[in-house]
């Protein structure tokens with residue numbers, strides 16, 4: 001039996017929710033500063049071209065224009081992540097349609113827009129590369145002159161003797177899968193406001209997932225020290241990985257504000273969001289899989305070619321995830337992966353919910369079904385037979401401390417079987433099928449030997465309210481709510497009495513940010529440990545007031561009492577009053593920097609890098625119209641091992657939202673380019689799931705009580721999206737016998753597969 | 764040449780000078796500082812900018828402000844406040860229908876308008892009423908639950924009033 005808690009696991013209204021339903025929550029574009037100017041950015045219309053000349057003089061002369069900048073006016077310091085190759089503006093050439101060429105700050109957005117039209121740029125077109133396959137060919141033109149072969153990064157990772165194991169297998173199958181370019185498409189456009197302060201300090205307001213990472217990257221681009229910069233995070237209207245890292249506009253607004261000596265605001269327009277935000281890294285993944293007659297998965301050989309786009313952001317790390325993580329879902333004996341990440345003249349790709357893991361799950365979880373079917377086995381049984389289990393040490397060195405994969409598979413299978421619709425309608429036009437896919441993910445991800453933790457400061461006020469400082473953004477996923485619950489549970493107070501502070505890098509404790517589904521697990525643990533320390537201080541002081549021993553005291557619902565003699569007690573607020581503004585000099589404050597007990601991966605990428613791995617199985621029922629190829633996802637049973645549910649309403653929300661995004665990616669989301677220019681750069685023609693086509697979803701929460709996470713909790717931010725595309729592909733094959741290997745699974749692809757005599761795109 | 768626009772805003776008679784072509788969204792956000800109305804796209808596709816015009820949902824990002832001359836506009840700020848939330852707002856909180864909150868003001872207003880005209884809508888009617896609103900966070904499930912919950916509570920409250 002798991003312990004019952006007062007606050008953990010209970011339904012609880014989200015922190016900040018009432019501001020959001022009343023319209024008072026302040027997002028970036030709601031902030032107005034005195035004298036604030038508005039910025040617009042001129043972007044390249046070409047995928048690849050040399051810049052012959054930029055003349056900004058006419059724009060600068062337009063009344064109302066206060067600053068105009070292009071590369072010549074800016075520091076030329078490279079910035080970016082693993083492969084820092086970005087500059088603030090394109091210098092000698094543009095590398096994708098959307099590349100930043102110049103920027104204007106003016107009294108109104110309208111004047112800024114007018115001014116952009118007055119900037120004269122001459123280009124000489126260059127041959128452009130639109131796929132990594134082209135880019136990696138001998139003699140291909142170079143995207144960056146100093147990056148030979150257009151190769152950003154390659155990995156070769158091998159465990160065990162794959163070749164010998166293949167030779168001993170009963171079956172060896174090989175298939176290729178491809179994932180499409182999709183965008184996070186959060187509802188609030190990304191942006192920033194910059195203002196220079198006395199002492200040459202810079203304040204940036206931006207709805208970013210990792211405030212401290214943003215601060216150091218902005219500092220790098222501008223040649224400043226991080227402590228000269230303050231990053232403040234207002235309410236964030238969704239992010240999903242698309243707002244983890246800074247964009248060029250961050251240093252751009254800072255420089256415009258400096259030039260104009262006025263605060264400057266920049267917000268992306270929706271078409272800019274599409275053309276110049278960072279889509280998911282598209283990849284072609286070829287898998288060779290060896291298995292035994294009884295369904296034992298033995299070995300796997302994978303080749304990945306992925307598209308980095310024109311500049312490198314998180315794609316190298318994403319391809320690394322793609323190359324490793326699915327190997328740890330089943331008990332493979334040996335694996336080998338060769339991955340190549342190439343520059344192309346397309347929008348730079350980066351993180352989106354799943355961070356590479358979603359792409360490789362589409363390939364592997366489709367592959368398991370293909371192979372099981374070919375071997376005449378039940379794909380779900382094959383998964384059950386090979387699933388990793390608690391206590392396993394995986395072949396990449398992960399220590400599986402808690403794992404509910406088997407339970408998830410069984411529960412999802414049972415749930416989808418209940419209430420199934422007929423497999424075909426009487427006239428045979430509509431066919432239905434079911435499919436299942438699994439997933440594993442992380443809760444935090446240590447890069448090398450770096451810090452992978454989080455910090456928290458908690459402090460009682462004189463009125464008994466608790467203030468909690470942290471540095472992990474809440475972009476809607478409910479970070480603040482979970483932190484408040486953990487602190488309240490630990491201190492025995494009501495969650496309503498916890499004030500979770502907004503993020504300001506001058507005040508907030510150092511944190512990495514909200515990504516890798518890490519916040520509940522690592523920031524939650526930091527908040528837990530800090531609360532524990534304050535609880536000790538609180539009880540010690542209460543003990544003197546109550547003339548009892550601290551170890552005999554307990555605290556619940558804001559009241560401290562002597563265990564066993566519940567009548568004798570004192571309120572937390574009264575103890576706080578006696579501690580603060582008195583001569584007791586008790587701080588009732590604690591600051592904890594927590595780093596999880598993992599060693600991180602070595603240079604061969606071997607090692608335990610997350611303190612809690614998460615597992616899930618999602619089963620779906622689909623309906624296919626055999627005349628039109630139209631697919632509908634009818635039902636989803638989503639079973640997730642969350643360790644321990646802290647906020648069940650929030651978990652349901654993450655599952656529904658992940659399912660919606662995953663179903664959208666599976667069926668229709670796809671960025672379509674023509675000559676390097678995005679054709680569907682509007683919400684009109686980039687199709688996402690709406691209220692009318694959302695499937696019925698049954699969330700199934702599996703609790704495995706992780707030994708490290710706070711109260712046993714693990715992350716749930718990304719997992720629900722990951723298994724959707726392969727689950728849908730598997731269900732489609734079950735319904736109509738057609739296997740689609742490239743996303744999205746459109747009606748058109750189904751139609752032409754069902755009617756091979758018609759001319760059309762084969763899949 | 765600025766023009767004078769007179770209309771009822773959240774129950775108050777309001778007069779504001781606007782540019783002739785100015786959109787209602789910009790007038791609300793920039794001139795009247797009512798920033799609860801959100802801009803997700805500015806092209807009539809996301810529903811985040813929804814306000815009620817004489818009780819009916821309209822997209823403020825497409826509507827020239829002068830079109831509301833003499834009419835009544837309700838924005839999210841006019842619906843309830845922290846101490847006394849509208850039942851739809853209550854239900855959104857109760858059911859966990861709010862994640863990032865960017866779609867929320869528009870969703871809440873369309874839901875209110877639906878329930879004003881149809882106190883007991885079917886699931887399909889709710890979906891239809893919200894089909895013009897994109898939400899990237901929630902998958903809509905808890906939003907639909909919230910609207911149903913609000914409908915029940917409002918109907919019960921009406922019933923009580925009827926018997927009193």
Ligand code: FES
Pocket residue numbers: 801802803804805806807808809810811812813822823824825
């Ligand atoms: S902002 Fe009006 S519909 Fe998107």
Ligand code: FES
Pocket residue numbers: 187237238476860861862863864865866867897898899900901
């Ligand atoms: S709650 Fe984020 S868009 Fe709906």
